[in-house]
Amino acid sequence: MIKRACIYCGTTDNLSDSDIIPDALTNAKIINPNVCRIAHNSKFSDYFESKVIEKLATITNLLDVKSSKGKQYARYPMIFTIGNEEYFTKIASDTEVFQKINTSLDGKTKIGPIDKILKISGASEYNVTAIDINEREITKKIILNLEVFFSIEMYRLITKIAYEWYCLHNNICNKIDAFDDIISFITTGEGKNPVQFVGNVALYKALDIIGSYGSHTLIAYIGSDDSVNIIVSLFGIAIYNVQLLPKAIKECQNNCIFQELSLDSQRKKFVFKSIKELEDDFISLISSAQEIPKGVNNNGVKLNIAVLDDTSFVIKNMYLEGFNDMQNNIMCVSVPSPQTYELLKSRIFNVFQISALTLKGLKRFVHEHRVFWKESFKLNPNGGDKKNIFLYYILLITGISCFQSFKELIRYLKQKLGKSEIALTDELIKDFEQIILSTKNYQDAITDGADIIDTWEN
Template sequence: MVRRCIYCGTETDLSKSDIIPDALTNGKIINPNVCRVAHNNKFSDMFEDEVISKLAFITNELDIKSSKGNQYARYAANVIVDGTEYTTKMNADTDLFNKKIMRSVDGKSLIGPMDKIKKMKGIDYGKVTETDINQIEIEKKVSIDMGVFFGQKIHRLAAKIAFEWYCLNNNVTSKLSAFESVIEFIITGEGTDPVQIIGKEDIYGLINQMSDLGNHSLFSYVAGDGSVNVLVSLFGIVIYNVRICDSIIPECPYNAMFLTINLDAKKTGFKSVSKKALEQELQKGFQQVGMFNGFQVMCPCNINDNSMTCKMLYFLSSVYDANLPFNDESAEELIVVIKKHLNKVLNISALTIRGLKRFVNEHKGNIEKGIVFNPYGTNMKAIFTFYLIFATGIAENQIHSFEDLSEFVRTKFAGKEIAISEELCNILQKEMMESEHYSDIIKEGAKSIEEMRFD
């Protein structure tokens, strides 16, 4: 079988396209049928790079790092130190005072490590004062341009992700005329935009039941009008519906598909020809184990098949019976929906083994010296994460693995979703500081977390 580019049909210089750009995910999925120069490379300049740059704070917070670099994405931030506002670009919170010299917004002040300040030319040392950052109020502000979720470039990216994934799962190895409309939009940005932002909470609820917050998820289905569509959920923050083609085509038999990629790069998914075929697979996947009050008790034949729950949720969903469009919300209403899910996702980034290990590594120097909490600190995520390390360091809690820590969190905070609020963090910081040797406990907890293994 001759392989050709799915965008233009050329047989020459085919390359492996990262269906989701490498900088946006820790788990690769590859389509090998995209020509290198005309499409794979050019998509970066056309729309991918700008979206990646504008989502840098999100990928940084979720501990997503491109395999092509050693550092997490840099993002712009404003830092208010004792009432004076400074601007900076940073990879991590520990950059603020250990490595960087920051200039104030009004241009009148500099702040940074004393040894670096002293090396600067033209400094009036009579105006240089040494400050203990543990005794002053510090606040970090980061703005996310919500327009990035509505722009044509992210629409083209969502269409590209949906199209390449759909083709991969259906073993499409050449250009097909049925995809002409979606291809034109991806390549040129012209023609009919096949992408809509989803505003309905029941669809977010469905995707979040099938995957964890922070995951990328893809969900293909046939709509009530017969069109083939793919839902593209980016981080669980925003969901796009991409219309792939107007009807099922013979070359693409698989139209009931799902994939989720979590922050630790694990993948769960399935593909089936149709809802009816999926129903038959589900029936074969369960066996009767007994009767209870006149009802059959069924259990999965393969308890290690993580896709069974996703298959059941897909089958019970009414998404594929719906007629487009899904939403009539205004841009303002959609922003409210996106912000709600954005806040949820940013809260959970402290609750991954990858995130904890990164946090311990970045704060290792200060932890080994002995952490001294700033009573005026406002970095709620840092306080919450230090509390997880503190809890791990208390021997009687018997936290030896990430599973133990996750169980502690579920018990302590009564659930998986946690609102990391100022009130909660004040309580947690007070609890830590009331322990006479909290810095030693944190040191022990950090050692335990360093030794924890990824599953």
């Protein structure tokens, strides 16, 4: 039996399961069990992981990703405007905004629940105005600092993810000297930085087509200079290339690997030794699909129906089609340019525009919003949150149609809207709003929908 040891230092003592992607950044766990507990698992959290997790709080929160250890979603900063006043707040859910007292940016005005406001010393009916927030136009601005994507902490984290993932898929269970430079960069942040930001827009688009929204994707490939590289796509927002080794080593035979980890915890994967092996597999996949199954049509003509395992076909096809770009045209960026920031901004904008429906996210929405439905609640069409309107629409149609399961809801949406990942354009939101507000007693249908969703099993 092979004796297992830490892939960073070679110790056999006190090995632990390392979350290859930190728990707070993914809903789909992957583990490398060959990492020693203190020096190379816990300490990475202080060195670089916690800072990245904190800076990405807005993204994880809005994608319904949270640490399995914590109860709450990460808090994130936001500025909201009512009338002429701007307020800064930090929230874990958008329902928190008006539960507490927030001070305007100029420090002159406070907003909050009226009973709490009146308890502030000096507050009286003379200087406090009651407003109905359901009647006011509210705009919300999310604050994101893009520097985190180019920080040393991010580069160390991305290298760690690439290294632990590559070792896992090559059954490496000990420290190998060939990785010394990589290990040193991860553990100390010193030495040559192996990470570069990928600027080739075609690669982002290719991953968009195969992947579901908000996924992490990892790809191992051999570069045109024979180097071993790992592509790490973080939430489909930022793609990095990590040069792990100057050339392949005999201990690591698998160099054509793909894995996608989606927001609803789905995993797609293949592992091959080389691009040649993948090509052979792909050809046999196509030829087998052309042979079976056979049928006879109405006119007695024999039919050959091509049936392919969709997921596997699509991801293999993507790898083969993207291979040339990966090898020769990845357009790596070491120092971010204005174009790099534009690319990142448009990727983030996409993430906030598109709503992928997951059962986890839907249950969270019900849980957080239910507190407001006790008395006669009404929807504020000017509340400044498109995703809210979309999810209220989901609750409404669930309440009206009494779907038996999450799957049934998804099937309905696919028929009606074409897909379950929906770009929340202004027109579409207007349509949803119209449907909700024109439904008689929409509040009852919404709470019925919420009750139904509560009964759905994960």
